[in-house]
Amino acid sequence: MAGPDLPERVRAALGDRRTREVKMFGGISFMVDERMVAAARGDGDLLLRIDPARREDLLARPGAHEALMGEGRSMGPGWLAVDEAALTGAGLAEWLGHALDFREPG
Numbered sequence: 001m002a003g004p005d006l007p008e009r010v011r012a013a014l015g016d017r018r019t020r021e022v023k024m025f026g027g028i029s030f031m032v033d034e035r036m037v038a039a040a041r042g043d044g045d046l047l048l049r050i051d052p053a054r055r056e057d058l059l060a061r062p063g064a065h066e067a068l069m070g071e072g073r074s075m076g077p078g079w080l081a082v083d084e085a086a087l088t089g090a091g092l093a094e095w096l097g098h099a100l101d102f103r104e105p106g
Contacts, residue, residue: 006040006084013093037099044084046095051102052077058098062086078102 007028011019020031027041039047047067050058055077058064063086067079082095 006044006046006087009087009092010038010040010046010096013096032100035103038096041081045081046084046087046092047075048080048082048095048099049102050078050080050098054098054102055080063091 007021010028010030014030014032014037017032020034022029022031025039025041025047026043027039027047029039029047030037036049038049041047058080059066063083065081065083067075067081069075082091087095
């Protein structure tokens, strides 16, 4: 189970952006300007909505792995999960930055 501070840390890292929180994806999802950016999952991972074109580059980084929905079912190329251990120090802000950089056309 994730430490209870991950959602608090995500809130703080998102700063004064217009956010809304929704319970989904096994944790607390953070919407920025009504678009899904990240979810602090109950298993300790941070789920991120990313640019599919950057997927391979981001997957090669320490702590990153394919986001799964259930047993062995990929969420697709626009999703990535990051282990809690990779979110220490500046890690959380860096990973959230990748998600914030990506915006799907409304």
